[in-house]
Amino acid sequence: MKKKYSFITTLLLSATLSQAQTADSVVVKKLYDATLSHGQSYEWLRQLTTQIGGRLAGSANAAKAVQWGKNVLEQAGADRVFLQDVMVPHWERGAKEEAYIVVGKQKITVPLLALGGSIATPKKGIQAEVIEVQNFQELRALGKEKCEGKIIFFNRPMDATKINTFEAYGGAGDQRRSGANEASKVGAIGVIIRSLSNTLNDYPHTGSMQYATGVPLIPAGAISTNAAELLSKTLKENPKTQFFFKQNCETLDDAPSHNVVAEIKGSEKPDEYIVVGGHLDSWDVAQGAHDDGTGIAQSMEVLRLFKELGIRPKRTIRIVLFMNEENGNRGGIKYAELAKQNNEKHIFALESDSGGFTPKGFGIQGAAASVFEKIQGYKSLFAPYGLHEIERGGGGVDIGPLGPQGTVLIGFKPDSQRYFEYHHASNDKFDTVNQRELELGAASIASLVYLLDKYGL
């Protein structure tokens, strides 16, 4: 009898499970259908990127973006929208940079952007011979003897053979983040890096760098990948080739800014929180479309979709437009600080900050094995929409500070092939975003949030 009983139980259980799956798949389909047929994310992205544009923390545009975000979320039907005060670094590029390669009497102008956080060059710029290296080890081996008074040129490309381009970016990122410090240690007077991009073109890609304490500060800029190829070739032909660059940036006093937070109040467990967000700031030179206007627009769309379809979450869902991801993460840190201070239990936080491309899946961080398996169990619901990858890893810079509070961190993972063509460069524009790809991402995020709220972690 025991066997028979458990057989029937199994039958009943799987019938129930499969009914739940069917009901869920209906809701998931509604989320996709609504987004793809009359979603608002694309229009919101258009407003943010083309009407406001570049919005580095501390800038007037960043303040406009805060106001815009608050208005849109209120109009989209949030139960409550509020701002969180946060002081942010305030770095300004100043007048446009100048740079050229000097070979004998010939000057070849190349596109350069100061790295965020860099100091300016002296007013009339700096010019010196160039030492090209691939990595810090090579630089240290050359030492002061070869590098003193020179400009160091870090030219290690992103590894084209990495299928996930974020891995290739990770493998090249030390040049931008710490190249100035390493070069300074061997007596260099300036640093230029090959832009962190896997595309050969004329757009320099900026990004943040930090000065270490105890080493002299030297200016650092990025040249386009084409310029890097040209400079490398020129150096091979003529090792005495010099480089000139002039940047006019400065770091001002920290400035007041805000995270924007919008809530849908939970119907059963209003004191448990779910965060869905992206970052509102962007580099100054870009429209900040894929980085991270798309994450902002998708997060807002999650709220709109829940309201439109009348989905009442059990837990309180917070759409968070974080400030200052690009050069300080002060918004993310502040959000987690306040969460702790206010004793807010955050179940999970999901960030979209990998571009508005066709969704591939989600990366899960900080989940117990049973929770991870439970989330993987939703794979079949996502398969009809082309998402196949629910894997360990992921998260996001802005939500990262919630990790130590036991919050499960989830990174939205779209296809990564095109991201570093645009990342931190002036071609990161609205018109590089495909409406359907953006919308599929919004619906995917909304669907996962729906499932994780419904069934818990």
Place this chain on the structure above:
Amino acid sequence: MKKKYSFITTLLLSATLSQAQTADSVVVKKLYDATLSHGQSYEWLRQLTTQIGGRLAGSANAAKAVQWGKNVLEQAGADRVFLQDVMVPHWERGAKEEAYIVVGKQKITVPLLALGGSIATPKKGIQAEVIEVQNFQELRALGKEKCEGKIIFFNRPMDATKINTFEAYGGAGDQRRSGANEASKVGAIGVIIRSLSNTLNDYPHTGSMQYATGVPLIPAGAISTNAAELLSKTLKENPKTQFFFKQNCETLDDAPSHNVVAEIKGSEKPDEYIVVGGHLDSWDVAQGAHDDGTGIAQSMEVLRLFKELGIRPKRTIRIVLFMNEENGNRGGIKYAELAKQNNEKHIFALESDSGGFTPKGFGIQGAAASVFEKIQGYKSLFAPYGLHEIERGGGGVDIGPLGPQGTVLIGFKPDSQRYFEYHHASNDKFDTVNQRELELGAASIASLVYLLDKYGL
């Protein structure tokens, strides 16, 4: 003993299998690495699309493309390259079309392209009141009484909620293919269709149409999706709105052209054939980048990769650049005819004609269950490269005529979200193709061909 024996056999067998899988995954990785680090497909695509450009069958550019393809394949190290003669339809657009919406004394110019195969309008164009319909049923219900002497406007959009955009295209395609015939039956004097695109913009999308026998021929053109929205809105406000269009196209005598075929001779079974191809022709108004320059460039890259890595296939691999997919498929038909005539056993044929986007997988047609399962068994080898979908269905127009000979037909399936933004329109340009996405496709195709040749079907 028996059990023990079979246990050991199983162990040995799975060890062998897993060694084979490891060896295969090494080759597959080499194929991806070589393509992503120094592949030629992107450069070949640049040449075909920007140096030759639009290349409708029968045109001078199509002839140039044939010569170009032959040269490139010879230089890439094919054992043999030859042309197959084929007579193709020869339709020419003539002088640029004109079109406008007429509301009272106001004329609003809109972008229009004649559909391929359409007749011209009378020299001074045609102007008439407009009847907007969504489908043939609605048109038939209106009948002669409402439609005689009018211009019929088919305005059914592609269904945005279909995740696979090719399904949405399929669901709207009858308007373009047969709209003129249906309109003619109810006495209309002309037809305009909403472009088959899921993007709202100003590019009209052309494509082929066929006249049925026994109904008067009337001219047919496509207006941009924005123009379709405008016309529909204008008609709602003013049902007496008229439309004017003038097209200058004509169908000339069939013209001589060619398929280009390049071979790598099989080392063990040279009389068994594998076809890998795309179509060399494109619509006249486009550079024919995603349709189908990318398929051509990827197919050529398969040959280059096999040569570079020293992969000697067991069977003879044929890279085929088919002519005239767009408006007649004469190249595909001719290839299959000759294969039959020459008693060439074609094991399988693979076509890339869905754009140069990030690969998702392959669609398999005409494979026995055991063969299909065997191919599905390679999924794990593709997972590290993001391909997850090996499914029934697929194939391709050019390889289709091989089906009745028992050839398994395989369609390469890239992500489909952006395809119909460019398909058959003047924005189908080289610069909409991402190099890495294109290369991932080439490596994926090469990998499958490698596996299917090695293990057979």
